[in-house]
Amino acid sequence: MRAFECRQCGNVLYFENTTCVSCGSALGFSREEKAIVPVDDDGRYMDAEGDTWWLCRNRELSACTWLTQVKGSLCFNCALTRTRPADSDAAGMKAFPAAESAKRRLIVELDALELPIVTRAQDPENGLAFDLLSSANVPVTTGHQNGVVTIDLAEGDSVHRERLRRDLDEPYRTLLGHFRHETGHYYEALLVRDELLERARELFGDERQDYGEALDRHYAEGPPAGWRARYISAYATMHPWEDFAETFAHFLHIADTIDTAQSLGLTTVDPSAFRSFRDLVAGVWIPLSVALNQINRSMGKEPLYPFVIAAPVLEKLEFVASLSPRYQVA
Structure with missing residues (x-):
């Protein structure tokens, strides 16, 4: 992950920042520019070519900072999520933003490595998609099948994850690590x-x-x-x-x-x-x-x-x- 700075005041930014703590500018992430950019009060950004971009529809739902070309639509990252918890699933929705945050980091790295991301819209049978599921009420197995990566949202809970790490005698276990591992299955099948x-x-x-x-x-x-x-x-x-x-x-x-x-x-x-x-x-x-x-x-x-x-x-x-x-x- 590269270092970022505010285009308005030069302050150092973290990838997850929605607002610059120095100058107060609202921020969005441009996948095309690989940069954090300022947005206006309406969540709008105009790039150097004069094209208009808007904050993702999931700004409030999952703290998504990414931009999309169509106002009120999902950004590229959020559109990769095929299934998310129901709004009535309090435990699942609480865990959902952390999973989406890890997935955003994954997509940025895949882009940096120039690895192809073939979406479900492009390949309905084997395209990449994510099912982010809550195991609060039903069992969920983290895994991969035919391009679909399933993540148990309970893995975002540090106590749950540490217990499994000890039980399975693993030296390392993180939510981002699960995304990276399961996406590896996708790329083996693809490439x-x-x-x-x-x-x-x-x-x-x-x-x-x-x-x-x-x-x-x-x-x-x-x-x-x-x-x-x-x-x-x-x-x-x-x-x-x-x-x-x-x-x-x-x-x-x-x-x-x-x-x-x-x-x-x-x-x-x-x-x-x-x-x-x-x-x-x-x-x-x-x-x-x-x-x-x-x-x-x-x-x-x-x-x-x-x-x-x-x-x-x-x-x-x-x-x-x-x-x-x-x-x-x-």
């Missing part, structure tokens, strides 16, 4: 084909093995001995699909954190100078993550990035990163 499919099978294994059997085995027996030498996480050992999705999520973790650190001056190395993601990890991410882990420890907290990237994992990260035009070596 990993033909000769790429053969290479993926060499790295991650044959995805045609029975998923149900793999799931049962994983929860009955746990990860195999020595798994850290070949996988980024214990969950990645379950099935080749999960290995790819976990690796994709870590690709996004790493790329976004490096971009944020660079934009805030925490590293002077320009990420765009690395065409190989492997070199970026070795040259920037490993020393940066060590420093961030030490900073967290200095505050009495757990390491920020509690993972070890073994050589086979680095090969997988390189493959996943190569799906992005930003990291495709000519």
